[in-house]
Amino acid sequence: MATETTTAELGHGSGLPETAAEAPGMPQLDFSTFSNQIFWLVITMIVIYFVLSRIALPRIGSVLADRQGAITNDIAAAEDLKQKAVEAEAAYNQALIDARAEASRIVEDAKAGIKADLDKAIAVADAEIAAKSAEAEKAIGAIRASASESAAEVAKDIAKDIVAAVAPGKIDAKSITAAVTAKIKG
């Protein structure tokens, strides 16, 4: 009964009233529609196949290949750049070492130059000091000489005065001078 109701509905729906009594309840087993389905299926499959095999798949394949190529290239480029960076670092380190050596050399030079200048200046200064001290020595000698001379004079004068005061006229000036001179020298 239920089947009959279903088939009646089916027959009405599919517009096949003459087969309604015998038509199966499953639309899948309604053989009158098979040729239609198969026809449209074949057309669909042919269309999809040609669209895919002519347009879509080659395009996607080429895009994927391009991307693979791009990735490979990029990796190679990155490898290259890395190599360059390593080289640059080495060059930098070398430059650093060179610069250090140069700097220490310059420092050495400067030190040597300064030392030479210093030595020279010291020598000059020494010479000057020596000259000055010699001069001073001489001046001191002169002063000393003149000072002893005048001291002798003063001593003779004082001796004369003392003698004159103690024993006037008894001892002459000459002998006093000689005695004082002898006393100073002794």
Add this chain to the structure above:
Amino acid sequence: MAEEAHGAEEGGLVFHPMDQFIVKPLFGDGAVGMFTVTNVTLWMAITVLCIVALLVLGTSRRATIPSRTQSVAELAYGFIYKMVEDVAGKDAIPYFPAVMTLFMFIVFSNFLGLLPMSFTTTSHIAVTAVLAMAVFLFVTLLGFWKHGLSFLGIFWITSAPLVLRPILALIEIISYFVRPLSHSIRLAGNMMAGHAVIKVFAAFAAVLAISPFAIVAITAIYALEVLVSFIQAYVFAILTCVYLKDAVSDPHH
């Protein structure tokens, strides 16, 4: 009778789970002839449009850094390509477009069939049987064309003891000819079953007492059906690859 009784009792509990599969003419109400434009035509055309939109329009920019659509297209391409390569071997790469065609058609038909009020072309045995027979005939002819009569070696298992070989050959031959049957009925049956079950629960939803349960059940089954739709397309494609492997690889090994 039971339905009518139910219908009278519950006020409109009617089961027509198979009505969704009826092939109807799109224009007018006449008989379905071979060239009639029917809902089959409509939904197959929509399938074609979807495939074109995804695989042709989606990749039209040929971007090295893909957009989302292009990513999906490339994913599908890579998925099927790898499947053909892994399962059927490198010799089967020339038939990759055919496998891709089958897969894309089935997966889009299945997914479009899940839309409410839509028509599932792959739930019809006529459709899946044609696909399965096409695969079967193609594989068989390809095998004979590539290997000549030595293609029959796939039935003669040389690694088995000699006594067992005739029996195994018989089993192999039977299973070989059952292939298109199981190949087609698996897909149509899965699609039909899922949709019919959803329809049955939809009829239950009309009854107030159990409608919350029915609606939850529809949701759950719908989720399962989404999964099944994809898996069945995948299984169809992978079995095609398995059959292709018989044809392209050396039958004696």
Add this chain to the structure above:
Amino acid sequence: MEGDIVQMGAYIGAGLACTGMGGAAVGVGHVVGNFLSGALRNPSAAAGQTATMFIGIAFAEALGIFSFLVALLLMFAV
């Protein structure tokens, strides 16, 4: 009345045919369970065998679908 008995037989047969789907369910569960236990033992080999698992599922499931088809035929076509 006679038609009703035929109908009844068809429906009972359809119900019995549906038990076959339980067998398919057991089979599919067995396939996936064994795949999973193998995959957990050797996860590195699992990825390559997923396709094989799906083929196994497909074969196991096909027989359940056959019984479902028989049920449908009894329901609607007989």
